[in-house]
Amino acid sequence: MKLIFNLFLFLSLGLQAQELIKKPSAILSEQTNDVSFAQFVPGKNKHLVTGTWDQKIMVYKADSPFKLVKTFVAHAAPLTCMSFTPSGSFIATGGKDFQVNIWDSSYNAYKIPEDPKNKHNANITALQFDRTGRFLFSGCEEGKIIIWDLLNKKTIKTIPNTVAVSAFATYTNTSSLFVAGAEPTIKLLNLSNGQVFKKLDGHKDHVNAIAISRNYKYLISGSNDKTAIIWDLKTFKPFKVLSVGCWKITAVAFSDDSKYCITGCNDGSLKIWETETGNLLRSVEEQNLIINDLSFNANGKYFAAATTLKSEANYGTRIYNSGLASDNSLLKTTESLKISTGKNALKDSTVLANKAKDSKETTDKMPKKTTGQLDSARIYKTPIPLKINKINK
Numbered sequence: 001m002k003l004i005f006n007l008f009l010f011l012s013l014g015l016q017a018q019e020l021i022k023k024p025s026a027i028l029s030e031q032t033n034d035v036s037f038a039q040f041v042p043g044k045n046k047h048l049v050t051g052t053w054d055q056k057i058m059v060y061k062a063d064s065p066f067k068l069v070k071t072f073v074a075h076a077a078p079l080t081c082m083s084f085t086p087s088g089s090f091i092a093t094g095g096k097d098f099q100v101n102i103w104d105s106s107y108n109a110y111k112i113p114e115d116p117k118n119k120h121n122a123n124i125t126a127l128q129f130d131r132t133g134r135f136l137f138s139g140c141e142e143g144k145i146i147i148w149d150l151l152n153k154k155t156i157k158t159i160p161n162t163v164a165v166s167a168f169a170t171y172t173n174t175s176s177l178f179v180a181g182a183e184p185t186i187k188l189l190n191l192s193n194g195q196v197f198k199k200l201d202g203h204k205d206h207v208n209a210i211a212i213s214r215n216y217k218y219l220i221s222g223s224n225d226k227t228a229i230i231w232d233l234k235t236f237k238p239f240k241v242l243s244v245g246c247w248k249i250t251a252v253a254f255s256d257d258s259k260y261c262i263t264g265c266n267d268g269s270l271k272i273w274e275t276e277t278g279n280l281l282r283s284v285e286e287q288n289l290i291i292n293d294l295s296f297n298a299n300g301k302y303f304a305a306a307t308t309l310k311s312e313a314n315y316g317t318r319i320y321n322s323g324l325a326s327d328n329s330l331l332k333t334t335e336s337l338k339i340s341t342g343k344n345a346l347k348d349s350t351v352l353a354n355k356a357k358d359s360k361e362t363t364d365k366m367p368k369k370t371t372g373q374l375d376s377a378r379i380y381k382t383p384i385p386l387k388i389n390k391i392n393k
Helices: 004-016 333-337
Strands: 035-040 048-053 056-061 068-071 079-084 089-097 099-104 124-129 135-140 144-151 154-159 166-170 176-181 186-190 193-198 209-214 218-223 227-232 236-241 248-256 258-265 271-272 278-286 290-297 302-309 318-321
Touching: 035 079, 048 079, 048 302, 079 186, 089 124, 099 135, 099 144, 135 166, 135 176, 176 209, 218 248, 218 258, 227 248, 227 258, 236 271, 248 290, 248 302, 258 290
Parallel strands: 035 290, 079 124, 124 166, 166 209, 209 248
Antiparallel strands: 035 048, 035 302, 048 056, 056 068, 079 089, 089 099, 124 135, 135 144, 144 154, 166 176, 176 186, 186 193, 209 218, 218 227, 227 236, 248 258, 258 271, 271 278, 290 302, 302 318
8 A cells, every 4th residue: 555655645746747838928019139138136126127139228117018118228249137235125147248237126327437347358257245235246258247336336357267157146245255156166266365265066067057056055156067956055065956857057046935846958948846855846848049047036936947049039037936836925035144233224325334333143154254355345135126217008
């Protein structure tokens, strides 16, 4: 009898793994070119921000129906990547014009003077704000990593990387940064001296995308070796190896409660996995497109996929119903972030922080703090609703 039950359980799990999401619930048809990124604004904000190859940022109401509320030209060349501050009040975008642009929550430019000593001369491929929202990290195809200080409106320094940069992820300490690129190894850099503090070894080919869970327990990476790896950040060892099957995993993301993760490929396929078990829950079969970016909305009900089309002209970010949650059953944002919040929210046009207080949070395995390290600034903010001043019809 036990054998029959186990067989039934095995078959049930197998059927669950084969559950298909047959089609997107929406395609944002106002977009008339390939889409490089699509990200839901963090926290309780209700917008989806996308960037396209015709140099536009397009902002949508982030619930069905996904209505376009703002569009503007953001770069002089195709957009490539973006990052939000944790509160969602500032956005950084990168492009094939070698430029990094920063925008406040009303999409006004936040200008940082150009510094010839700290300048990109190649396509921007990765952007990441630190947990405080004060520092921004940018990476490019020629391997440069530049650190930006938004409080003082300047670049701090350039750190050379041995290969082209593909993606960043922040760790619990602001003086460190996970860097992925055109190599199998993911590196945890000590930003104060540019040295490699830890290495995540497990892939056999280039790593194209990484993301860190909101609870900071896991990092997921996608590679050209047909696998994605969920890493345990206590041990820096592989926790689960996901046999994605496609030749090139091009995008990865976690749900905001860290329970689920998603992978996207250069064959258009998508797969949703349970983080703790590595079980495949749902999938989208191969499509005639490439997945460039992925993002869950706050409660995990939807996920957005930014796409490049291979032949047909059915442009637009794909919105899928994940089938994982409804209403607000997944997430309490401030609990999953596990960070302190200040008493007063910052206004859009003000500087990002005043005098910073050192965080009491420590990590035994991280480098010891010294004067002048980046983690000397710890500014945590309450979420600020995204304001749209002008609506383009």
